[in-house]
Amino acid sequence: xxxxxxxxxxxxxxxxxxxxxxxxxxxxxxxxxxxxxxxxxxxxxxxxxxxxxxxxxxxxxxxxxxxxxxxxxxxxxxxxxxxxxxxxxxxxxxxxxxx
Amino acid sequence: xxxxxxxxxxxxxxxxxxxxxxxxxxxxxxxxxxxxxxxxxxxxxxxxxxxxxxxxxxxxxxxxxxxxxxxxxxxxxxxxxxxxxxxxxxxxxxxxxxxxxxxxxxxxxxxxxxxxxxxxxxxxxxxxxxxxxxxxxxxxxxxxxxxxxxxxxxxxxxxxxxxxxxxxxxxxxxxxxxxxxxxxxxxxxxxxxxxxxxxxxxxxxxxxxxxxxxxxxxxxxxxxxxxxxxxxxxxxxxxxxxxxxxxxxxxxxxxxxxxxxxxxxxxxxxxxxxxxxxxxxxxxxxxxxxxxxxxxxxxxxxxxxxxxxxxxxxxxxxxxxxxxxxxxxxxxxxxxxxxxxx
Numbered sequence: 202x203x204x205x206x207x208x209x210x211x212x213x214x215x216x217x218x219x220x221x222x223x224x225x226x227x228x229x230x231x232x233x234x235x236x237x238x239x240x241x242x243x244x245x246x247x248x249x250x251x252x253x254x255x256x257x258x259x260x261x262x263x264x265x266x267x268x269x270x271x272x273x274x275x276x277x278x279x280x281x282x283x284x285x286x287x288x289x290x291x292x293x294x295x296x297x298x299x300x
Numbered sequence: 301x302x303x304x305x306x307x308x309x310x311x312x313x314x315x316x317x318x319x320x321x322x323x324x325x326x327x328x329x330x331x332x333x334x335x336x337x338x339x340x341x342x343x344x345x346x347x348x349x350x351x352x353x354x355x356x357x358x359x360x361x362x363x364x365x366x367x368x369x370x371x372x373x374x375x376x377x378x379x380x381x382x383x384x385x386x387x388x389x390x391x392x393x394x395x396x397x398x399x400x401x402x403x404x405x406x407x408x409x410x411x412x413x414x415x416x417x418x419x420x421x422x423x424x425x426x427x428x429x430x431x432x433x434x435x436x437x438x439x440x441x442x443x444x445x446x447x448x449x450x451x452x453x454x455x456x457x458x459x460x461x462x463x464x465x466x467x468x469x470x471x472x473x474x475x476x477x478x479x480x481x482x483x484x485x486x487x488x489x490x491x492x493x494x495x496x497x498x499x500x501x502x503x504x505x506x507x508x509x510x511x512x513x514x515x516x517x518x519x520x521x522x523x524x525x526x527x528x529x530x531x532x533x534x535x536x537x538x539x540x541x542x543x544x545x546x547x548x549x550x551x552x553x554x555x556x557x558x559x560x561x562x563x564x565x566x567x568x569x570x571x572x573x574x575x576x577x578x579x580x581x582x583x584x585x586x587x588x589x590x591x592x593x594x595x596x597x598x599x600x601x602x603x604x605x606x607x608x609x610x611x612x613x614x615x616x617x618x619x620x621x622x623x624x625x626x627x628x629x630x631x632x633x634x635x636x637x638x639x640x641x642x
Contacts, residue, residue: 256496260491261427282405285453289402
């Protein structure tokens with residue numbers, strides 16, 4: 202019986218964590234810019250590509266600190282397979298990483 | 301025999317890769333780690349190297365591979381005696397991917413069994429928030445690796461939502477380094493980019509002498525407004541069922557992600573397993589188990605991460621044990637050879 206109580210407790214703890222997090226956010230807007238981003242030579246050159254990179258990269262892990270344009274093709278292709286992205290997503294991400 | 305066959309294949313692929321345009325520069329990525337743990341008074345240490353190779357070929361092909369090389373150092377008699385070490389080398393995947401269409405990728409070779417989200421996405425040492433895999437990680441994954449073919453991609457993809465899929469067939473293999481079970485299965489996921497929420501469901505059917513079905517559901521949420529990550533899985537098989545759920549909150553709102561406090565990430569994980577039937581070799585706890593864990597990750601510059609965690613494991617018939625773990629990981633990424641991007 203005891204173990205059946207653990208699942209609700211875990212959910213409550215996570216909910217609490219979320220509430221604390223929201224409370225810390227207060228009335229601030231998006232804090233996405235506080236998440237770590239990779240340093241590329243293409244910052245701002247493809248906003249849509251950057252957004253898709255951040256969204257899809259973050260589904261599995263923190264973005265790497267640094268991705269050079271020379272590494273971009275392999276990174277983009279790897280992401281396409283792993284994160285099951287469309288060809289359009291890969292193209293936009295590549296435009297962001299290596300314009 | 302297999303190794304003799306693989307060498308020419310590897311060399312040929314290397315030559316083809318080298319001949320391709322400089323824009324298709326292969327990368328070597330992966331992680332280095334050193335982990336220590338004290339579980340129920342038993343100390344162990346594990347140095348790990350986990351290299352990843354990703355080599356794009358032309359416009360549609362990709363060769364990927366990952367290995368896990370680790371030592372396991374512990375006392376001879378558990379808590380007494382001299383320390384001794386063992387070495388384990390595992391080829392986790394070696395696959396070739398062909399992007400047939402915008403929404404279809406065909407994969408052949410050895411790959412990570414696509415069941416749930418942990419095995420494929422979170423198992424690398426530089427990604428996982430905790431040192432140990434969840435206790436239910438063996439459900440539906442056939443020991444983690446499959447040899448065969450797989451189709452995957454985005455069935456629907458638009459700015460509001462994306463539906464992704466993966467289906468595979470794996471053959472039985474007893475070849476050293478390529479062991480796998482005969483099985484089939486897949487996963488379907490729904491991803492909502494605006495809320496950064498993904499839910500998925502998985503299925504696996506083992507096609508060995510004993511045919512068994514496994515089912516799973518997973519959740520992943522990383523809201524844009526917060527440096528918060530919530531992930532979890534539930535899985536069921538003939539052996540039993542269980543779940544894990546994990547939350548991680550990066551304190552980047554305290555002075556930014558690169559401040560002393562902003563580099564901290566408290567993490568929490570709760571997991572339980574309920575044994576239904578004893579099946580030898582299923583790699584699951586022998587009895588009902590629950591394991592709450594708390595931890596702290598610290599992200600140093602240059603992709604170095606420190607982590608420490610404490611968990612208390614409750615086993616139905618053998619009592620409770622404390623688990624202390626600490627580790628350091630370094631994530632690397634560099635091109636395989638020098639050259640200019642074109």
